[in-house]
Amino acid sequence: MKRISTLMFALAFMFNASASNADLFSYDLSEISTELSDLEVVENVITYNQNSTIEEINKKIINNNFLSSSFDTDYKSSLALRAGLIDDMDWGAFAWGFCCWPVGFFVVVTNKDKESNQKKSYFVGLGISTVLGIISAVLQLAAA
Amino acid sequence: MKLLKLVCFIHIVLGPLIFMSQKSYSRIEAEVTIKEIDSTSRITTGKMFYDKNLRAMYYSIMYPTREVVVYTDSMIYRLNNDKVVENHKSATGLKFNIFNLVLNSQMEYYGLNSSSYELVNTKNDQDQIITTWKPKFKNKKYISGKIVMSQKNKLIFGLVSFHPDGSIISKQFFEDYTNVDGLMIPSKITQIAFINDKSEYKITTYKNIKVNNFDDQKNYSSEFYFSD
Numbered sequence: 001m002k003r004i005s006t007l008m009f010a011l012a013f014m015f016n017a018s019a020s021n022a023d024l025f026s027y028d029l030s031e032i033s034t035e036l037s038d039l040e041v042v043e044n045v046i047t048y049n050q051n052s053t054i055e056e057i058n059k060k061i062i063n064n065n066f067l068s069s070s071f072d073t074d075y076k077s078s079l080a081l082r083a084g085l086i087d088d089m090d091w092g093a094f095a096w097g098f099c100c101w102p103v104g105f106f107v108v109v110t111n112k113d114k115e116s117n118q119k120k121s122y123f124v125g126l127g128i129s130t131v132l133g134i135i136s137a138v139l140q141l142a143a144a
Numbered sequence: 145m146k147l148l149k150l151v152c153f154i155h156i157v158l159g160p161l162i163f164m165s166q167k168s169y170s171r172i173e174a175e176v177t178i179k180e181i182d183s184t185s186r187i188t189t190g191k192m193f194y195d196k197n198l199r200a201m202y203y204s205i206m207y208p209t210r211e212v213v214v215y216t217d218s219m220i221y222r223l224n225n226d227k228v229v230e231n232h233k234s235a236t237g238l239k240f241n242i243f244n245l246v247l248n249s250q251m252e253y254y255g256l257n258s259s260s261y262e263l264v265n266t267k268n269d270q271d272q273i274i275t276t277w278k279p280k281f282k283n284k285k286y287i288s289g290k291i292v293m294s295q296k297n298k299l300i301f302g303l304v305s306f307h308p309d310g311s312i313i314s315k316q317f318f319e320d321y322t323n324v325d326g327l328m329i330p331s332k333i334t335q336i337a338f339i340n341d342k343s344e345y346k347i348t349t350y351k352n353i354k355v356n357n358f359d360d361q362k363n364y365s366s367e368f369y370f371s372d
Contacts, residue, residue, distance in 0.1 A: 054210065
């Protein structure tokens with residue numbers, strides 16, 4: 001009896017392990033089938049109009065009758081979007097622009113290893129510093 | 145003496161022949177289509193050019209905008225008329241890019257055998273070999289869990305990444321392998337990311353895959369410079 005129960009437990013474990021692996025390495029695209037078929041329509045429009053401009057292609061996509069819903073053509077490519085993901089303020093570069101812009105110019109702006117967002121942050125720091133400097137100068141003149 | 149002659153013959157005559165028969169691959173290019181579905185639907189089409197010696201992957205994007213994006217080991221550049229208009233540090237680099245893995249013959253284990261992951265379990269499951277990989281070191285900055293990989297016919301089929309709490313972060317499936325000049329390359333990659341109980345789908349397909357095309361030099365390297 002004990003042997004039978006052990007065997008049944010082992011079989012149940014094997015079946016469960018096999019089922020979990022089957023689940024793990026399976027996928028179902030049925031819930032996005034409508035979106036996928038729409039994207040295939042868009043892909044065909046792009047393929048058959050490769051020599052057209054982006055604006056012309058977008059017009060053909062928008063006017064396409066085979067789409068189940070309207071297709072928003074106003075987006076960035078994910079390949080290019082990945083390049084912009086880390087596009088946030090760099091406070092170190094900002095500090096160079098805000099506190100010591102002449103040295104910061106060489107440390108940040110002329111440095112080829114610095115990213116676009118770091119250079120933007122430097123100029124934001126420099127801009128804010130300049131504006132605050134002007135306001136402070138005006139206030140001092142008014143007080144005098 | 146005969147043995148010595150045989151060894152000399154093998155070294156002098158057969159050695160170079162064996163060496164010559166092993167092709168070395170350094171370049172790969174393909175037409176690429178990326179379909180993404182989450183809260184919206186998006187499509188990107190274009191061409192990809194990669195030279196493993198130059199360590200740069202060029203994407204000549206045709207749609208939704210005409211532009212060139214270059215991925216290197218450390219940076220991502222956006223180019224407009226051969227000038228860099230935007231550059232950012234790359235979080236992932238090219239190490240786990242499938243074309244880099246294919247050209248470096250690391251596709252069998254998705255480069256995990258030469259990474260910071262170690263193999264902890266292997267088992268056969270019907271037509272699949274399932275391997276489990278765990279991070280060797282604990283990284284304070286990037287918390288990573290185990291990766292479970294499935295291979296069919298010695299080709300990677302599925303890759304499931306887990307969070308340390310055991311939940312699935314993403315699934316990747318490599319299908320429709322094509323033999324291009326002796327290299328087995330998946331022409332369809334389906335990625336499903338699970339973010340906040342929602343699934344985000346990304347289906348990448350490659351067509352007209354070519355290896356070692358040395359005719360179109362301009363597509364593989366661009367002497368771009370900083371515009372700012």
